[in-house]
Amino acid sequence: MLRILVMNGPNLNLLGTREPEVYGTQTLAEIEAMIAGRAADLGVDVMFFQSNHEGALIDRLHDAMGDADGVVFNPGAYTHYSYALRDAISSTGLPVVEVHLSDISSREEFRAVSVIAPVCLAQIAGLGAESYTKGLDTLVAHVRGEDR
Numbered sequence: 001m002l003r004i005l006v007m008n009g010p011n012l013n014l015l016g017t018r019e020p021e022v023y024g025t026q027t028l029a030e031i032e033a034m035i036a037g038r039a040a041d042l043g044v045d046v047m048f049f050q051s052n053h054e055g056a057l058i059d060r061l062h063d064a065m066g067d068a069d070g071v072v073f074n075p076g077a078y079t080h081y082s083y084a085l086r087d088a089i090s091s092t093g094l095p096v097v098e099v100h101l102s103d104i105s106s107r108e109e110f111r112a113v114s115v116i117a118p119v120c121l122a123q124i125a126g127l128g129a130e131s132y133t134k135g136l137d138t139l140v141a142h143v144r145g146e147d148r
Helices: 028-042 054-064 076-080 083-092 130-143
Strands: 003-008 045-050 070-074 096-100 122-125
Touching: 003 028, 003 054, 003 130, 028 045, 028 130, 054 083, 070 130, 096 130, 122 130
Parallel strands: 003 045, 003 070, 070 096, 096 122
Antiparallel strands: none
């Protein structure tokens, strides 16, 4: 069975209360439950990890090399400046789909650029919590070779 890691970066533990006009009212736990349901439909196993610390995210990506077939990743604010996370993604060789609840391209200028996207399989943004399920679908299709 495929194993997919779903990672969330800084401040995403505050979903549901953090700027609901931007990020919605669903909590991270509710989004994870939705992802788990979609994973069950796809016949894949999912693992979840959230950290507010860049190094912990990098360590989990490294650990995923022997633990996961791919990663769905919302790097939060690290999206825009973490070359360390970019290098970790590139170094693992794992397929990664970058996801965002909001449409980062239509937000503040500093949020419009992702330094992570060039080393990811895809970026899915602006669909709210559905960005995660679309990201999971995209990743699973890729790993299974169904996207060719």
